[in-house]
Amino acid sequence: METLQQFLAAFTDAWQQADLVFLVVFGLLFLVVWFLPSLLALAFNRQHAAKIALLNIPAGFSWIAWVALVVWAVTGKLGDKLAEKASLKPVA
Template sequence: MDTINQLFTAFSSAWQQADVLFLVGFGLFFLAVWFLPSLLALAFNRQHLGKIALLNIPAGFSWIAWLALLVWAVTGKLSNRLAAKARLKPVL
């Protein structure tokens, strides 16, 4: 219990000593990481951007859901291309 109190005290004093520029930078970094699946969906998969962005808000609380959204955001167009290839090849 004493170790937890020391850790909390150290964290509290470090947080109080932080300047405004650090806090703004930390906040922007935190939001960028939280919404990374949405940012990647904007770059890779515009078709499902709205769904990914909507699901990104609660998914940030779960690493598994956040990672699933990250995979969905990156592989969206790839899965469409693979499906199109599969439909073009005739089955003999």
């Protein structure tokens, strides 16, 4: 328990000594990482970008859900291409 208290004290001291520029850069980097699935969805898969963006907010609390959203954002159009390939032509 003492180790945890030492860690929290060191973290609190470091946070209080941080300057404004560091805090702004840290906050922006944090938001970019949190919303990375949404940004990737905009770049790769515009069809489901709104759904991914909506699910991105609570998914940031779970690494498993966050990684699943990243995979969905990157492979969205791939699923459409595979569905087109899988459609069979009627036999004459």
